[in-house]
Amino acid sequence: MYFLLLGIFLLLMKSLAFAPVVSWSWWLVLLPFLLAVLWWAWADWSGYTKRSVVKKIELRKQKRNDKLSQSLGMGSKPKK
Template sequence: MAIGLGLLGLKFFEVAPVAAWDWWLVLAPFAMAAAWWHWADSSGHTQRKAMEAMDEKKAQRRQRSLEALGQGEAGKKKPRK
C-alpha cells in the first residue's frame, strides 16, 4: 500500500520518471495488495496469525500470573542434594 500511495503521489504531482509511466503500472501495487488480502483471507492465513498472537498473549499472561504466585520458573526452588 505504501509503495502504491508513493507512486500515486509521484504520478499526481508529475514527478519524473513516474509521470511518464502508464497508469496501470502506477496502480499495480494496489491490485497486488488486493490479491494478497483476498488470498490471506480465503486461505485462513489472517485468522491463523490472529490466533497465534492470541495464544502467545495468553501464555505470557499465564506465565506472569504463575510468577506472581511464586510458582513460575523464577519462583521454583532448587532441589536439595
C-alpha cells in the same frame, strides 16, 4: 500492507509529477493496489489471516499466564 504503501507512494509521485514516475503508465502506478487486493483475497481464502490472529491471541495468553505464575512465585512451567 506493503503493496498498499507502495501504491500510495507511487500515486503521490505520479500526481505531483516527479520525474521518473510521471512518464509511467497509469496501469503500472495502480498495479500495487491490485496486488494488495489479490494478497488480501488469498490471505482470507487460505486461512492465513485467521491463523495469525489465533497465534497472536495464544501468545498473549501464554505471556499473561507466565506473568501470573511468576507473581504467585510458582515460576514458569516446563514446556512439553
